Amino acid sequence: MIKRWSDRFFKWFCHPDYYLDIMGDLEETYKDRLEFGEKRTQWKHLFSVLQLLRPSLMRPFFCKPLLISKGMLRNYFKIGVRSLARQRLYSTVNIVGLAIGLAAFLLINEYISFERSYDRHFSESELLYRLTTDQIREGVVGTRDAMSFNPSGPILADELPEITNYTTTFKFSELVFRQNNQVRYEKMVVAADSNYLELFDYPLLQGDPKTALNAPDGLVLTESKAKAYFGNADPIGKEIEILSNFNRPFKVTGVMKDVPENTHYKFEMLMSLTSIEDQLARDKWNGFNYYTYLKFDPNADYELLQSKLKGLLRKHEGSEISLEYNIQPVESIHLYSDFTFEPEIHGSHKAVSFLVIISIFVLVIAWVNYINLSTARAVDRAKEVGLRKVIGAHRKQLVGQFFTESLLINFFGALLAIAIAELTLPFFNNLIDKEITKHLWNDVGFLQAVFIFFLIGTFVSGFYPALVLSGFKPVAALRGKFRHSKKGVVLRKGLVVFQFVVSITLITGTLIVGNQVHFMQSKNHGFDMNHVIGFANPRVPGDQVTSLEEKLRLFHHDITSHYAVRSAGTSSVIPGGASNEIGSMSGGVTLVGIRDRLDATIYIQFINDQFNETMGLDLLGRDFNRDFAQDTLAIIVNEAFLELFGIADHSNVIGEYVQFGTSPENDKFKIIGVASNFNRTTLKNSIEPTCYFYDNWFNSTVPRIINSVVRLEEETYLEGIDFIEQSWQQFFKDAPLDIVFVDERFERLYKEDKRFGNVFGSFSLLAILVAILGLFGLSSFMATQRTKEVGVRRVLGASIGQIISLFYKDFLILIGISVAIGAPAVYFVMNGWLDNYAYRIDFPWWILVLAGLLISVFTLVTVGYQTSKVALLNPAKTLKYE
């Protein structure tokens, strides 16, 4: 078998002059060797054949003398340039179209490769995994959390030999730093153990990565933070005081380069994990608020480990627990992980694939333009081809000539594409809101991509026209009896339909994304968010919380006395935050006497007696009351919480008790009210089942009165803000005041979706522009070709309008077909996209109609313009020779 194939292969490539005797030699050697076993000999035979595969023994594969003649090549270029120059409109349409297509394609690909580069810059990044926690409800995976319990790392590393290293980290939401009496809020601080810098090997500019995070109260700053705090002085060994949580000075033990943009776990300062030992001990197996990363042995089997990990948490924590460990590769977190409590708003692989598809479409549309225009022009060139053939041109030579033309057009297109990409880069960076790179023209990778796609483009776009044009029969072509072949027309129409389908799909897609974003922004979130503001209350050490509460109450009393302030309350979270802002409990929850324990994530929010009123929520039952001492053990639940238990009659649960965790000794909280649902975060998520605790619940370790929420009067809200600022100065002189509008916070949540819509829209526009450009060229040629027909019709009394509609009718049919093809595609893709949102619009069919209409109008304008140019010619002139 092997021998037969290798013989055949040898015969195929070997020079016929050498074949006979070498084959004889091979045969002889083969027979000599047979005694060593057939299989082995056959392989040896194949090996010998491969050794013979060298240029000096091969037959000639190309007709070298035909193609590589210098004079002929020069002639190709000369003819090519001349024909481009003669048909200025046609060349411009092609070059501009190709340039836009290529530039858009390459820009998007720069962005995509950036998105895909996340977390790949660490050495052995493919071995890094994040330990996550899944919640299992009745055997089904419920909430998936990016965080894990803090003792997990060391325990797992002990248990599983495949884990070679681990690190436990904690991300602070905010810390207050003080240096030289200047207070700064830092939101990007991460506490990490000394393994962290081994797994994520950021090089330290100063300090030793092995010891920098060992001792308690050590800080590693990024370069820019070091500059902000210490200017040009050497920061090592210097001290910064951290007020909140700590109230003690920290020592700088290292400086590192700024963390790059393309990592999912960004920070500006690292704190030694030993500094929060007491918190670690307290949280232990009670709260999983930690990001744990594991490093695996290169030979470890990911899936096997995953299944091994599943049961381990139950082993450590008792069989009662409904949580399971899981792991995910660090490299795929940015694009694929969609867990709760992600450290940052992550990218989306779906958005990336959408963009890949759009970018390919843009490019292909540009290529299609070239193919369409060159085949449509075939008539113009038929005589030229015929004559060349008569004189003796070989078909291969003609193919070469037409390829040269496509090469020239693609070459100019590529040059222009580099210029366009370079010039539009700032806009593009702006559009995607990330600075990927400053310049493209000197970026080697980019230029390589340009070159590669220039070659591919030349081949793809040049292949078909070259084949068609070189295939004409000289006699027919010279007699002028030349007509388009049926096949050619069908192909061209097919390509036009393809362009229309893509255009319609992109228009619809853009409009649907826009509609969904608009829907989310304008949908009622369950409360009136206009003129509601929020701000952070001053931070104080734990022992002063009570006095702060007192002071805050006075402050709220003071501001609500102003006519522009309607009401003010406190809350642990301001509405409109990211999904990870709110606290949650996953230890199980029981409705005592009504429903058994449910292993679900319940979100918890601490509010005071004014919050519900400020938000304007409907309340069944009663609100918290400061005068009732027992309200420390009372809670208000929201409707989503009851829906989770499947309770329809909300008034029934009032006065009943809620218990958290598994132990029957745990505190029982009395339900005093049911609050109406409102969306605290993006409408991508459904409403969180929430329990509202009264903020003076005594044994809470969670910060409670962190924020104020204030509702202002519509007419005079600006005066209200002025007054709040004045009053703040009187009450809390030193603390910074940072007022945000709740509606603006929501706006920010939809930024990512909006950006996606903008990117989608911009590139769709380009794709459509390129398609219209092609249509412009195509209809121009079709009109010119039918000049005589138009002349005759005019003479016989047709009006210009009639002639235009005659031409237009052809395109209208194509548009109809395109809508029919495009509709299911759009429905399939965009409905899937809409399904990502808990609150989504119905699939808007009218948008398809609108897209079809838009395309029809664009087509009418281009076709009408080109046709009327021909129709307006004097028939006497166009028919002169008939």
Add this chain to the structure above:
Amino acid sequence: MKKFQLGEFEEIVLLTVGVLYDEAYGVAIKNEIENRLERKVSVGAMQSALRRMEKKGFLDSRLGEMNKKRGGKPKRYFTITAFGKQALEYSKDVRTDLWNSIPEIAFDLKLV
């Protein structure tokens, strides 16, 4: 420009063709080199060297008789041409010349 284009491997092949005199065809040449020089010879390298030298005019060839063992394919026998002989002599002369030009002392020093 060198007077004769003759590489090291080509020279060995050419000499072996001479050694085998009237029996120099592919398999025989290969075996001869492998036996004498105790080194592996790639069929490809050898065949392309043979054809190259034939083109340069160092070798001449004729097709021999058909043979059943060879699957009915003929052998191609190679013989050295006068030009090939000149090339070999030239190459040998150059070497002898070089040998003779080495001062005795160069070898002596090596021994120390």
